[in-house]
Amino acid sequence: MDLDTKSTPELTHEELRRLYSLVSATRELDLAAVAWQRQGIIPGYAPELGQEAAQVGSAFAMDPARDFLFPTYREMGVALALGVDMVQYMSTHKASWHGGLYNPVQTRLAPIQAVVGGSVLHAVGWAHGSRLAAAPGTDLPVAITYFGDGASSQGDIHEAMNFAGVLKAPVIFFVQNNGWAISLPTEEQVAGGRVAARASGYAMASVTVDGNDAAAVVRATRSAAAHARAGKGPVLIEAMTYRRGPHSTSDDPGRYRTLDEERRDAGTDPVTRLADLILSSGAGTQEFLDSAAADAKAHAEAVREGVQALGSRPGSEMFDFVFAEPTNALKAQARAWREESEHV
Known part of the structure; x- marks a missing residue:
């Protein structure tokens, strides 16, 4: 069943500006974190270059007063969009703590999950529990869980989707299809090339969205949250994007793809795309974009100082x-x- 997103309103100019500030900050911090790893400040990091719109847009659409978000090890943009202290978030990449020093209950972000597909099971359990605890006839809290096209082949994912489908758990399965399962292209490990097609096997609604279009991701996620909140069951969102960098700072993507292939397949840069929308819609000026970029650089520098100050546990x-x-x-x-x- 295809999810209906047409009735979801377009974003206001204020929302577009907030969204751009978050996307810009995510891009700057992500690039900085890769540099920190090269400098020996942190031992490892999972970059998200090219996936900023998918991550920030999906988190932007959720309600942190009642919903809960379940990340993998790559959802830095999700954490930033929720307002998580990024020094506390980066403590895991500094190897100072397991899952982040932030408080999951207060931030509504579950601990960073390194087990492939592991957070999906937790999200379904939380969503089912929230449904049982909710008063009859009330809107339900919603869980959203993140995983990639590669992780979609894990058995845990299918067990979780079946469980959610049977019990109508209010959960959003948010797939970032970035084209690669580490070094294996999606078409070689997902039959048919699309994860969204699997949703029908579990009696859940699904939608495929342009993962490089932040505003479109917000609208799709808002539609999915409204569907789940109304007790209609889970939703699978497949955000089609592209991993522009390595799988992790220990990966060499040059071993399995060329720079020409990256340029050909990556599509429009999500930060540039949102900036163009800001200008064309009249939501903001070039001065606003420049100011957001300056704020993003200042934020990344402040996080670097905080990360370097983290002591050993x-x-x-x-x-x-x-x-x-x-x-x-x-x-x-x-x-x-x-x-x-x-x-x-």
Whole structure:
């Protein structure tokens, strides 16, 4: 079933300006984070160059007062759009903490998830629980969960979608189809090349949206949230975009595609596209765009300073959050670590 997005209003000029500020800040911080990794400030990072519109647009459409967002390890733009402290977010990439130092309950952003497809199961569980807890006839809180075209082949994804479809869980499955499952092109690991086609097998609505068009992503996600909030069940959104950089800072995309292929397939840059819309619609001037770019650079520099100031966490914490009740083996490992590292 195709989701109806035609009744969702266009964005106001104020919304377009806010959206651009967030997209611009995401682009600048993403480029900065790659540079930090090259400089040794952080040990690793998963870039999102080219996916800013999909990430910011989808988060922009959600209601952080009641909804919950479940990221992977690449949703920096989602976190920024929600207003998460980006030093606390980047603490995971600094290897200072697992899943981010931010408070998930307050920010409505679940901890950063490195397990491929893992956050999807959590989102469906949360959505089902919120549906059970809601008063009859009221609008439902909605979960949105992120994954890529590569992750869509994971068994966990299919179990989660089936569970959500059967129980009409208010959850949005947001697929960023960036053309690559690390080094494997989408057409070689997704039959038919589109993930949205799978939604019908789980009796859920779906929509394919231009993931480089931030305003279109906002409207599609708002439509999906309204559908799920009304108790009509889950929605699968497939945002067609392109991963312009490497899968991670340890990846070399030159081993599986050429620069000519990147230029040919990447499409319109999402930041440039939104800037053109701002100017053509009269939502803002070139002075506004320049100001947003300057603010984005200043923000990235402030985050860099905060990330560099992050201290190391106590090594003993590695034993604290493994089991609710530590096993004898874990206690023995902790004792051995203290003897070797702290000489106690």
